[in-house]
Amino acid sequence: MAPSPRTRRTHERLQTAALALFERQGYTATTVTQIADAAGVTPMTYFRHFPTKDAVVVTDPFDPLIAEAVIAQPRELAPFERVRRGLLTALDDVAPDADDVARRRVAVVAAEPSLRPAVVAATAATETAIVERLVADGTPALDAAVAAAACLAACTAALLAPAHDTTAPGSLHARVIRALAVLRPTDTLGATS
Known part of the structure; x- marks a missing residue:
């Protein structure tokens, strides 16, 4: 089953926020909480979309x-x-x-x-x-x-x-x-x- 439009948008927001943070301050220095905050969601929402920090990059x-x-x-x-x-x-x-x-x-x-x-x-x-x-x-x-x-x-x-x-x-x-x-x-x- 294809993800809903809302799920896709959240997924894209998380990935966009993560990439911007990784590019600006580096992968290691960036936390999942920072990614979630930048995307306007909770860390729990992040983990619903990506099981690990690295998954946002490699999935x-x-x-x-x-x-x-x-x-x-x-x-x-x-x-x-x-x-x-x-x-x-x-x-x-x-x-x-x-x-x-x-x-x-x-x-x-x-x-x-x-x-x-x-x-x-x-x-x-x-x-x-x-x-x-x-x-x-x-x-x-x-x-x-x-x-x-x-x-x-x-x-x-x-x-x-x-x-x-x-x-x-x-x-x-x-x-x-x-x-x-x-x-x-x-x-x-x-x-x-």
Whole structure:
């Protein structure tokens, strides 16, 4: 069931307040109480939306879309290609203004090494969702796990690429597309298909 408009607005207010505070005073120096106050809610309301402080940064609302986009790819494709194409499809469904919020979230994560375990856990949850859907659709478990892990690792590498990397495209959307293009199958002559 989709969240109500009121729930979505509160969720967005909390995330906006958290990002502003993290950017201004740093992740470690910011408390959940400060985030709740800035969003005009109680800490209890914060915890109804995000179970932990790090969840406001690493929780991705697109995870359910990713698993659905992967499973919607043609069954005759190899599992790896289903995941790769599914990620590209899910990325196309992300609203352009979401890239700015995602960019800010990624900048906070990149600046705060203590958030890496939360990123790993969030990625593992996405991976599990993809693997479960592929296995339910008849893909061997190992094939599904390798395909999901490889594609998600490429996306994570692209998102966390150093800001000073002048070879990486500017927008996060473009970075992920490039990472998934690197994984594109090639024929024996090296041409991409």
